[in-house]
Amino acid sequence: xxxxxxxAAAVAIxxxxxxxxxxxAIHSLLFLILxxxxxxxxxxxxxxxxxxxxxxxxxxxxxxxxxxxxxxMLNIGLEKKTEKKWVRPGMWIIPSILAAVLLTDLVxxxxxxxxxxxxxxxxxxxxxxxxxxxxxxxxxxxxxVMLMAGVIGAYxxxxxxxxxxxxxxxx
Amino acid sequence: xxxxxxQIQILLAGILFFLGLIGLLVRRNIIFMLMSVEIMFNxxxxxxxxxxxxxxxxxxxVMFIFILTVAAVEVAIGLxxxxxxxxxxxxxxxxxxxKLKDKI
Numbered sequence: 001x002x003x004x005x006x007x008a009a010a011v012a013i014x015x016x017x018x019x020x021x022x023x024x025a026i027h028s029l030l031f032l033i034l035x036x037x038x039x040x041x042x043x044x045x046x047x048x049x050x051x052x053x054x055x056x057x058x059x060x061x062x063x064x065x066x067x068x069x070x071x072x073m074l075n076i077g078l079e080k081k082t083e084k085k086w087v088r089p090g091m092w093i094i095p096s097i098l099a100a101v102l103l104t105d106l107v108x109x110x111x112x113x114x115x116x117x118x119x120x121x122x123x124x125x126x127x128x129x130x131x132x133x134x135x136x137x138x139x140x141x142x143x144x145v146m147l148m149a150g151v152i153g154a155y156x157x158x159x160x161x162x163x164x165x166x167x168x169x170x171x
Numbered sequence: 172x173x174x175x176x177x178q179i180q181i182l183l184a185g186i187l188f189f190l191g192l193i194g195l196l197v198r199r200n201i202i203f204m205l206m207s208v209e210i211m212f213n214x215x216x217x218x219x220x221x222x223x224x225x226x227x228x229x230x231x232x233v234m235f236i237f238i239l240t241v242a243a244v245e246v247a248i249g250l251x252x253x254x255x256x257x258x259x260x261x262x263x264x265x266x267x268x269x270k271l272k273d274k275i
Contacts, residue, residue, distance in 0.1 A: 001173045009183045016187055016210055020194030025202055032206055035187075039213055042183070045222075046224040051232050058239055059213065063246050071202060071248045074257050115211050125203035128227040136233050143240045152242035160258070 006111045010097050011105075012038035025071045029064060034098055036060040041106055045115075050125035107116050180221045187214035201256065201265045205249050212242045 016037040022028035042054035132140060191210030198204055216262040223231015253263070260267055 002175050005173055005175045005180075008242055012183070013186055013190070018188060020198065020203065021208060025200070028203065032210070033260045035210070036213060039217060042180075042217065044222055046180070046184065046220055047173075048220050049234055051220055051235050054236070054239060057266065058243065063209070063243060064247055066250060067202070067206065073254070074263065079254070101259070123223060123227060123229050123232060125232075128232045131229040132236065134232075136237075139237060143237055146244055147240060149241075150247050154247040154251045156250065165267050168200060
């Protein structure tokens with residue numbers, strides 16, 4: 001099992017480096033998604049499969065898609081050059097190989113998964129849910145209020161308003 | 172069964188955190204800066220999961236769910252702000268947005 005952890009960690013670190021050094025925003029976002037998938041493999045190896053699923057669904061699925069939508073809306077960079085880069089097939093080779101490595105990593109880890117884990121107690125999602133809605137109930141409600149504020153704030157900021165500048169501030 | 176020492180796991184989270192920090196410091200494109208903040212959030216969550224797995228407590232996973240919530244709200248607000256900034260300044264360069272700076 002240890003080698004799977006090291007492989008996933010190496011993929012996470014490498015793709016994070018590629019994400020923060022990339023010039024094209026879309027390529028960096030794709031590398032960042034790959035890094036999040038690698039971290040979710042680490043979560044699975046750490047006996048937290050529910051959190052691994054949450055990482056894939058919410059982080060890599062929802063948050064990064066939001067990023068990609070905004071990046072595409074803003075049409076960042078030199079459009080002609082980026083388009084030329086996008087159609088080049090070589091751009092996809094490294095992320096594809098890394099994603100394939102992660103996939104085989106997960107498959108092999110599933111095959112070698114221990115059948116009897118009674119010796120070591122695993123934190124199950126049921127315990128997480130019970131703890132979430134008993135001990136941390138107040139924090140859940142605060143998080144709900146924060147999500148509400150986030151929705152209202154994002155709607156307010158995202159609405160297109162006419163640019164109004166005070167006459168004393170214009171220069 | 173994972174028998175990697177917990178120091179190595181924390182080291183992974185630390186490396187990811189510092190990569191995010193480096194990205195936040197080096198990049199001037201504001202979208203890349205927001206991405207780096209996401210990397211740092213994720214590595215903080217990784218530390219919580221490692222600790223929760225080490226001590227067999229559900230609290231680490233609970234904290235990760237809260238971090239996920241905070242990250243979602245932060246990204247929504249941040250991207251809305253980036254859209255507004257782009258409409259006002261027509262650029263994503265963080266150094267170009269210096270209206271509050273004194274012009275000496």
